[in-house]
Structures are given as structure tokens and as C-alpha cells.
Amino acid sequence: MAQISKFVYALIIFFSLILAVTNAGLFRCKVDIDCPQILCFDEQIAKCIARMCECDYE
Numbered sequence: 001m002a003q004i005s006k007f008v009y010a011l012i013i014f015f016s017l018i019l020a021v022t023n024a025g026l027f028r029c030k031v032d033i034d035c036p037q038i039l040c041f042d043e044q045i046a047k048c049i050a051r052m053c054e055c056d057y058e
Contacts, residue, residue: 027053 028051029035035046035053044055
């Protein structure tokens, strides 16, 4: 019984870490000004596309 609960706890921690990592790089936005320019390389501009910040060329 203890092994099952340890396994379940390990799964919960594993899945929570996966969710945290996959959402870490995403920035939600409404307009382009909401997106931080520091996310992009020098020749790219941060834009709000489909409510998510993405780096795009002019």
C-alpha cells in the first residue's frame, strides 16, 4: 500500500513539473505592448498573435 501511494505522489510531482515547464515560456497578451521585447533576438519584434507573445520578423 505504501508503494502505491509513493508511486501516485511521484506521478503528481512529475506531471506538475511538466505543466510548469510547458507554460513557463508562454506570455499571454491582448496587444503588442504587453509582450516583453527581451524574449526576442535583435532582429525580431515581440508581437501579440492569438493572445500569445511570439517573436516575429518585421
